[in-house]
Amino acid sequence: MRPATSTSCRSLASVAALCIAMFFPAASYGLDPVDELLDRSEQEGNGEELVELLHELRNRPVPVNTATERELLRLPLLSAGEASKIVEWRNSKGLFASPEELSLVIGPGSADRISPYLSFDLPRATPGKSRRDGFQGSLYGRFFQETPPRKGIQTGKYEGENRRLFSRIEASMSNFGASFVQESDIGEPDAGDFLSFSLHADRIGIMTRAVAGNYRISFGQGLLFGQGRYFSKGTDPVDGVMLFSSSVRPYTSSSEDNFLQGAAVTLNPGPFELTAFASGNRLDATIADGVATSVSTEGYHRTASEQARKDTLPLETEGMNLRCLYRGEALDAGVGVTLMRYRYGKPVDWLSDGGQERNGGSVEASLLYGAVQVFGEAAFSSRPDAVSWICGLQAKLGKGIDGVASLRRYAVDYFSPFAGAFAERGDDGSNEEGCYLGISAKVQRNLELGVSYDMFRFPELRSTYPLPSSGHDARLNVTWKQSPSMVWSGLYQHRQKEEALIQQEDGGWLEYVMPVPKTTNRVQLNLELKASSMFSFKTRGEYKSVESRFASGKETDRGWLLYWQLKSKMGRFALSSRYTRFSTDSFDAAVYVYEDDLPQVYSLGSFSGRGQAMFVLASYEPLSNFRLTAKYETTWYADRDFSGSGNDLRATSSPGSFNLGAMWKF
Secondary structure, eight states, X not given: OOOHHHXXXXXXXXXXXXXXXXXXXXXXXXXXXXXXXXXXXXXXSOHHHHHHHHHHHHHSOEETTTOOHHHHTTSTTOOHHHHHHHHHHHHHHOOOOSHHHHHHHHOHHHHHHHGGGEEOOOOOSSOOOOGGGSEXXXXXXXXXXXXXXXXXXXXXXXXXXXXXXXXXXEEEETTEEEEEEEEEOTTOSOTTSEEEEEEEEEEETTEEEEEEEEEEEBOTTXXXXXXXXXXXXXXXXXXXXXXXXXXXXXXXXXXOXXXXXXXXXXXXXXXXXXXEEEEEEEEEEEEETTEEEEEEOSOOOOSHHHHHHTTOEEEEEEEEEEEEEEEOSSEEEEEEEEEEEEEESSOBTTSTTSOSEEEEEEEEEEEEETTEEEXXXXXXXXXXXXXXXXXXXXEEEETTEEEEEEEEEEOTTOOOTTOOOOOSSOSSSOSEEEEEEEEEXXXXXXXXEEEEEEEXXXXXXXXXXXXXXXXXXXXXXXXXXXXXXXXXXXXXXXXXXXXXXXXXXXXXTEEEEEEEEEEEEEEEEEEEEEEETTEXXXXXXXXXXXXXXXXXXXXXXXXXXXXXXXXXXXXXXXXXXXXXXXXXXXXXXOEEEEEOOSTTOOEEEEEOSEEEEEEEEEEEEEETTEEEEEEEEEEEESSOSOBSOGGGOBSOSSOEEEEEEEEEEO
């Protein structure tokens, strides 16, 4: 039995914290366009790294009047064409003094999205040393604890303690920088379970960037290397299709998967751009009879069995990317080729012949003519030989109207360990075909619409059901700025697809794998109100239904969620609180919600079952370069007496957690 006193105390503390948050006058945090995209995200995507990048850019914005195209492309969802327009306008017509002037070049939508991460300072009239050239850096640490602890902590199955530790140190001077990351999950005995280090240098002669240590790379549309795809399909109707990312960047995330370890360099001699890279990393894998049967990407090393899998599978990777760039008065074009080889240290059973080594290559192309941008990539993987490709066209269709059309065909046998492709299911660039259309339109000065439709097909629904399946996904986004202080937004989604599941007949005597058609309808309505310079309010209502057609009949699962959120700021103190109610029939009808969290933390809550939830997030800046942040959250379930399962079981219907962080910039 759970202690009644402990549960009551947590409940009283939660209500008291919420009341405190409602009492204080609040400040608006602004209607951030990228936050709006994060608010639409679902369980897929690379949100954690995006949040970290955005936080870095807020602290050190890109100087729009001096940055190169490569530096501008650090900004999420800024296309190569838009970066080229900025530089071309700057060279021919002068510098940018405000976001309004920038909107004349790349449009108001794109300008609103990237302006918070830009500096519009004018270059110095006389040479001098800017802050950018001086020594600067940051130190950031977080401590996380759960109440009550997980079963694995209480029984000793987890060898560590009930805490998660994270720290990051970053420093830069002139053209050089370094970063160090430490992370340890709950239950891990070693405080330095994950360590990451990188050095980088930028803009030295013809060298655009060099990185040593841990890093990520992206080329083309992500079929071979797509480690810079932040959003899943459907997050943005137009800009979520084409991959926007710089080629090489240091790795500073706490995620223990999907990065390279070694060195990479990008050179820019004349019209060419050459990137060469080499990596020698080790993966967590299950080894049976000398063969790797699976790879673990969670990064947990809490139990003896999890520790036995740590760093058991070496992976060597090397390759190069060569791009030829052409820039004319009306035409910007680029053509590139990527070659790569990877080799596992042991035979792996997910390669068709149980081998260890594979080769891959791709051809990419992009062309910008006026307001029309064409993009595409075709990638090849060996043994078995397979080709995947994607192509598309993104254009300005009229004043305030942007559109995109894309075709993709990913072979069943295609495989790249580093793919990050645009897709309906997964991002590995395999076993999928599709046609996508998206339009974003500013219908009136205060009304924006976004429509997307994706028709897809899987040549093999699943390995246990190697027959094709098809479906579609349609979405409508609406944003209405009723006034400068009030914004309404809504979403409607209709999706049909099949899942290969075990079905039963004759009272369970007969079992077989068959496709189960599922129809999902989702409706969402949001209101964000900026009541004053010190107060803002946000609320959301969402309804979801999932209809599954089994051989035995039709089943419908439904779910709904409501939340109310207040934000406040008084001088150096800020507070944000949210109260949520939810009810779902099953996990299929679970509702996903993006939550405010500590700096550089991406939090996407998943709500299923019946209950209530709340969090309080407080921030205090005693000094201009020092910030303390704390978050307490809890959930009260009405349909269960515990949460989690196995070693992660927590013997309470109201699990809670506490997160504390500190950041010092120097």
